[in-house]
Amino acid sequence: MIISTLKLDDEYRQMIEEKFPELDIKHIKLSDLTEEELAKVEILFTYGYDMKEENVKKMTNLKWVHIGQSGMDSLPFDTLAKNNIFLTNSKGINSVTIAEYVMCMMLNHIRNTFVFYEANKRKEWDKFTHLDELAGKTIGIFGLGMVGKEIAKRAKAFDMTTYGLNIVKDPIDNIDLIFTPDERIEMLKICDYVVICMPLTNETKYIISKKELEAMKSTAILLNVGRGPIIKTTELIDCLNHQGIAGAILDVFETEPLEADSPLWSMENVLITPHIAGDRQASYMPRMMNILCNNLEKYPNFHEMKNAINLKFGF
Amino acid sequence: MIISTLKLDDEYRQMIEEKFPELDIKHIKLSDLTEEELAKVEILFTYGYDMKEENVKKMTNLKWVHIGQSGMDSLPFDTLAKNNIFLTNSKGINSVTIAEYVMCMMLNHIRNTFVFYEANKRKEWDKFTHLDELAGKTIGIFGLGMVGKEIAKRAKAFDMTTYGLNIVKDPIDNIDLIFTPDERIEMLKICDYVVICMPLTNETKYIISKKELEAMKSTAILLNVGRGPIIKTTELIDCLNHQGIAGAILDVFETEPLEADSPLWSMENVLITPHIAGDRQASYMPRMMNILCNNLEKYPNFHEMKNAINLKFGF
Numbered sequence: 276m277i278i279s280t281l282k283l284d285d286e287y288r289q290m291i292e293e294k295f296p297e298l299d300i301k302h303i304k305l306s307d308l309t310e311e312e313l314a315k316v317e318i319l320f321t322y323g324y325d326m327k328e329e330n331v332k333k334m335t336n337l338k339w340v341h342i343g344q345s346g347m348d349s350l351p352f353d354t355l356a357k358n359n360i361f362l363t364n365s366k367g368i369n370s371v372t373i374a375e376y377v378m379c380m381m382l383n384h385i386r387n388t389f390v391f392y393e394a395n396k397r398k399e400w401d402k403f404t405h406l407d408e409l410a411g412k413t414i415g416i417f418g419l420g421m422v423g424k425e426i427a428k429r430a431k432a433f434d435m436t437t438y439g440l441n442i443v444k445d446p447i448d449n450i451d452l453i454f455t456p457d458e459r460i461e462m463l464k465i466c467d468y469v470v471i472c473m474p475l476t477n478e479t480k481y482i483i484s485k486k487e488l489e490a491m492k493s494t495a496i497l498l499n500v501g502r503g504p505i506i507k508t509t510e511l512i513d514c515l516n517h518q519g520i521a522g523a524i525l526d527v528f529e530t531e532p533l534e535a536d537s538p539l540w541s542m543e544n545v546l547i548t549p550h551i552a553g554d555r556q557a558s559y560m561p562r563m564m565n566i567l568c569n570n571l572e573k574y575p576n577f578h579e580m581k582n583a584i585n586l587k588f589g590f
Numbered sequence: 591m592i593i594s595t596l597k598l599d600d601e602y603r604q605m606i607e608e609k610f611p612e613l614d615i616k617h618i619k620l621s622d623l624t625e626e627e628l629a630k631v632e633i634l635f636t637y638g639y640d641m642k643e644e645n646v647k648k649m650t651n652l653k654w655v656h657i658g659q660s661g662m663d664s665l666p667f668d669t670l671a672k673n674n675i676f677l678t679n680s681k682g683i684n685s686v687t688i689a690e691y692v693m694c695m696m697l698n699h700i701r702n703t704f705v706f707y708e709a710n711k712r713k714e715w716d717k718f719t720h721l722d723e724l725a726g727k728t729i730g731i732f733g734l735g736m737v738g739k740e741i742a743k744r745a746k747a748f749d750m751t752t753y754g755l756n757i758v759k760d761p762i763d764n765i766d767l768i769f770t771p772d773e774r775i776e777m778l779k780i781c782d783y784v785v786i787c788m789p790l791t792n793e794t795k796y797i798i799s800k801k802e803l804e805a806m807k808s809t810a811i812l813l814n815v816g817r818g819p820i821i822k823t824t825e826l827i828d829c830l831n832h833q834g835i836a837g838a839i840l841d842v843f844e845t846e847p848l849e850a851d852s853p854l855w856s857m858e859n860v861l862i863t864p865h866i867a868g869d870r871q872a873s874y875m876p877r878m879m880n881i882l883c884n885n886l887e888k889y890p891n892f893h894e895m896k897n898a899i900n901l902k903f904g905f
Contacts (some may be wrong), residue, residue: 371725379701391863392704398855400847400864408871410686416646432747433690449867534716540713547708549715557722 279320282566287564309450326350334485343563355587359396363570363582367421369553374425375499380524381468410434415466417448418473438462463490474590475502488514490522495520500552526552593669594635596658602879641665658878663790671901678885678897682736683877684868688815689740691867695839696783725749730781733788778805789905790817803829810835815867818843841867
């Protein structure tokens with residue numbers, strides 16, 4: 276049995292039906308399946324949020340799971356590995372969009388765009404506000420997956436100095452210098468912009484905490500487009516409150532939507548966006564369906580599928 | 591006599607004095623000079639606004655004028671040519687800054703940044719607003735001088751299709767296809783973003799008028815970082831009022847500051863910035879002084895100077 280909990284629009288359901296007329300794909304929630312039905316699921320298309328340990332254990336016939344997004348921090352990797360389930364995801368479909376968000380927000384910061392935008396609303400010709408350029412500034416990219424590489428490509432075209440944090444030091448296009456996670460303090464000391472775009476794993480949780488924030492320049496800006504819990508929010512708020520860094524641009528949070536009473540909402544040196552860096556763009560679904568259909572066509576030849584995930588590393 | 595009307599800060603006056611201790615440079619307004627003194631001026635450093643025809647005629651000994659900006663549309667080129675005066679300007683010092691402005695504003699448009707910014711101010715987690723990417727969109731660059739080339743370099747790194755308008759069709763890095771001014775209607779029909787970054791000359795004045803605006807896509811955005819009179823403002827306003835194009839992002843105007851009663855101020859599909867695309871950045875004066883000092887060192891070897899201007903073409 277093939278189950279999709281992706282809540283696909285009709286046009287995408289039809290697209291699959293036309294490409295795979297012999298297959299019967301059920302569009303349903305996992306919670307609407309009986310235990311007997313769960314035991315018959317062989318292929319599952321999901322965003323991952325319904326992949327609770329108890330559900331996975333009941334799907335005793337499950338062979339392949341495709342995740343309709345890049346993030347997979349909610350998955351029970353150990354159980355998937357134990358049950359020998361093959362996992363693919365949709366990494367890459369939003370790396371360009373996220374890179375555009377990062378460049379957009381760095382440019383808005385360096386150019387004081389919102390000051391000029393507010394003056395425009397007041398019909399005022401602002402004669403005094405100054406600005407600066409990204410050219411010559413330094414960006415430190417935490418995570419050199421597809422998102423990090425797309426950011427680096429654009430930052431380099433803007434004549435920025437590019438540093439990257441990665442597990443290994445193999446050279447990567449458009450990255451001037453690579454630091455390992457153990458060297459992160461040295462890296463943080465010299466960056467004007469620090470961008471978090473790594474997956475959330477046991478190793479990356481709270482990798483930006485008090486010690487890391489204290490290492491950053493007081494003029495530096497921290498951007499998070501990865502996952503909320505990569506940064507220890509309480510310590511970020513402390514740091515911002517005493518101007519330890521110049522500001523934060525946050526698209527992801529430890530709780531989403533961000534709690535209504537979070538002090539972040541009203542901090543002058545914080546810009547909050549509602550998890551849109553890599554979402555809601557017109558290209559998302561077409562790209563996601565492209566990977567899904569490609570992999571469905573290859574099934575059960577797992578080695579020919581795109582975006583296979585190493586269950587041990589979690590990415 | 592060497593005159594500077596650039597209103598240089600003390601640090602830059604000292605910089606010149608230290609580099610050229612034998613020279614006596616007077617920092618003054620032209621209007622504070624007597625006719626006798628004007629007749630003795632051999633070298634003039636100016637932003638150009640005081641280069642009135644009558645002033646130039648009185649400076650009978652003038653050999654070299656250096657302009658402290660890129661724009662030169664206020665200069666009496668014919669008189670300068672007749673009097674055999676050598677002209678240099680500061681082109682290139684703000685081409686990077688202007689390119690950053692253009693990328694910043696295109697990104698803000700495609701990503702609906704100001705919608706999310708307003709939601710942030712209301713402490714609201716916007717769940718509905720969609721966005722798009724620059725990747726795959728088409729930019730038409732009117733003017734392939736240093737600014738146009740810097741824009742093209744960045745647009746290409748964003749995987750945009752790049753068209754350029756130029757007098758000749760010689761290939762230029764990062765430009766996919768070049769159109770001549772006579773072919774501009776064909777070019778305008780196929781662009782998602784049209785960026786004006788050419789100098790104001792007799793040939794470019796009102797080069798964007800009703801006919802050109804009508805050729806543009808109804809979804810297109812027009813950006814002007816060149817000079818106000820390149821676009822016929824009344825016809826742009828008409829076009830915007832009937833949604834002939836999707837919007838305009840304007841940094842320069844036929845009158846600056848923009849008149850308080852201009853309808854542009856309150857139009858929903860217009861963003862106004864106060865001539866800051868290539869101005870007010872921290873790097874402006876150091877770069878300007880660098881060219882000025884380089885050229886002063888070469889004087890009177892004009893052929894060794896940077897940024898010589900062809901008085902016939904006006905750029």
